[in-house]
Amino acid sequence: MSSKLSIVRWLVVVLLLTVGARAGLAASASPPQVLVRIWLLAPDTDAVQLAHAPLTALARESLPQPYILARAAESGLAWLSAHGFATEILDADADTARYMMVDMAGPAAHDDLSAGGRLLYADESRALWRLPTGAEVHASHHAWLLDSPIRLLPRATVPAPITVTPLPLVQEIMDQVNLARLLTYANELSGQTPALINGQPYVITTRYTTSGTPVTQAVNYMIERLQRLGLTVSTHTWNASRPPNVIAEKPGLSPGAGIYIICAHLDDMPSSGLAPGADDNGSGSIAVLQAAEILTPYHFDATLRFILFTGEEQGLYGSAAYAQMVQNEDVRGVLNMDMIAWDNTGGPNMDLHANSGVAGSMALAQVYADVVSAYGINLTPAIYSNGTGASDHASFWNVGIPAFLVIENYWSDGIIAADFNAYYHTANDRTLYYDQTFLTNMTKASLGSFAHMAAVRTDCYWADLNCDSMVTTLDITMIADHWLAGQGQWNYSRVFDGDHDGEITIVDIQRVSAAWGWSGPG
Incomplete structure (x- = not known):
């Protein structure tokens, strides 16, 4: 001892x-x-x-x-x-x-x-x-x-167990994970290449919560890219002198299906000098951004929220304030990604931190493990029932909301040794040390799990972009807006690519227009 x-x-x-x-x-x-x-x-x-x-x-x-x-x-x-x-x-x-x-x-x-x-x-x-x-x-x-009181009473609504049956649509979602895009975002967020923010190049030298302009620019970077996807983007201020949390929302089709959150903390360490934070937690942040890009065109019963928290490194302040604010909303589950790009052993082992004291937490972690197994993703997850409270998922535990943490091989289970990032909280936490295959697989598994959690809809006609059983001018407007938003930037989605040529072009708009007037069963 x-x-x-x-x-x-x-x-x-x-x-x-x-x-x-x-x-x-x-x-x-x-x-x-x-x-x-x-x-x-x-x-x-x-x-x-x-x-x-x-x-x-x-x-x-x-x-x-x-x-x-x-x-x-x-x-x-x-x-x-x-x-x-x-x-x-x-x-x-x-x-x-x-x-x-x-x-x-x-x-x-x-x-x-x-x-x-x-x-x-x-x-x-x-x-x-x-x-x-x-x-x-x-x-x-x-x-x-241990600064905040925790909830001891279970919530009125506990999510029903989720059975993972492989779906071609979920495989399609995971297949769209794009390593090149992930690395572009990671290099920009970690200051290794300039980021275009408000039309101007800017080098993000740190994302430390009290760094002022640099972390504010990182927040703006995320806001701009989420807005381009047509999502409803807002900020949540937890301290007037600190950068806010960033929230992007995609409404679900079934009001009774609740809300699911996929999140990561945007801020980083060290507290002075260069703080690239490529793994902690640029990796989780870029996975949230790619999740928003890929999932936005699809339809879900539940409402999706994509959230970037600040103030995590100082004590989970951003997520704690947000969880307190939404504790009476119908939030059914939270998937938190924190450090998902380091694998120094080629295991590829990773951890899922859940809490047996919060109803639904263990079940959500099991969904992730089941997705890894069902879709044959090269990961080896270990589920912990007494998981760490040292990341933003714990803020939701404290108010009784089911949540779990997705992280690289952080803990030793007594058999497999921990493989913790050797450059954690240093100026050397750079994308150079990413295991790119591991990052890709962690992102795929997270998106696939989130799609199952939020109940992706598989019954929408390809041209019925809002899944209302009709092809109308609304669908034509949706794809036209998507096409215009994508001019000069990556904004591809298979959902909108009607001719399957790898691009969103005027041809795809014409194909949807040609289907105008279609009406589904009933």
Whole structure:
């Protein structure tokens, strides 16, 4: 255990600020609180009961034995005792304390960081630290803050299980993943080639959340490319002095089918100097962009949202605010991609991080594994039921929304060693070190999984572009707009390529026009 603890000390990121920088959270007049660990004998039943207790839950873990971490005053402790819960007080002064959870199953730290704070416990799965008063924290892929309350009650709607049966249309979707386009986007986002933003070339030297103009330009880069696809694009401001999240939406055909999100964080590290962030997380960001390009022309029962989050590296701030905002919407599932381009062993092993404490999370991760198997994609996924909380999917777990993380071989399962990116959070995290085949396969599997999750429609006549069982002037307008938007840029989709010549041209518009007046069954 001592070697594990030494690893933890390299994981916790603590930069002390001036005295009192966070002391504005003055002690309130409310009763003093403690941090308590509450052991769960019947995890789901106990969690529902605890949802009505006078306490604030901060984390739910399943290993080595299920438990919940919570802040509780004397009344909460009395309630726990009266209801027969076994407890352990971890911190007797929790009113204004901040806590950081650290992976013990993850790799050793790759940041040159200082230890700090006080260790409250450590086991084979997690370690918990109390941070020094007045500390500013950078989270990492090994550690995350417990700053927000979590939801213990299950959501009213839990997605029905999804059976993966291979569909030619989904194979068609995955076949459109274009490595050349992925690399173009990656090189532009990581500053290795200039990006065209607002009609002007610009080199994105960093996407660090507080970098000002560079990260703002990265946000603009994504907005422009998503708008060209005809999607409804909006931004979500989580802090007036920070770059916003970017959200693009494609409405579904069935209002009762809910919303599915495919996402990645756009911001990167290190905090100063060049920060290309090609793998972390340029790789996830470009996969979201390609997902939007390829999936937009298709039809789905569910509404699709393509989201780029900011503030992830500082503690999931962008996604936490967004998840809080949409927690009462009918979000059925979230697929989060974070670091999907590194494979130094040729495994090709990868991880799916789910949460057995959130209804539907494990089932969604299983969909991904089933897609890999059903379509013969050269990946070897490992599903973890007590997955890391160190990326944006965890923000959705905290409000009870099913989510899972797609990531390269980040954890060791005791048989296969972790293969973590050696250039993580350095100026050398560049596309030069991509495993291009691995990136392509990870992107294909993600798009195929998302298509199954959101129920891609297979019953639309080829010229019926809005899938309303008629070919009308609306369909002609749709393909004309798509053709015009594609002038001078890559904007190809097989859905619009009626003559299958690899291009969207006036001929395709004429073919749809010739089908005008067709009406489907009924």
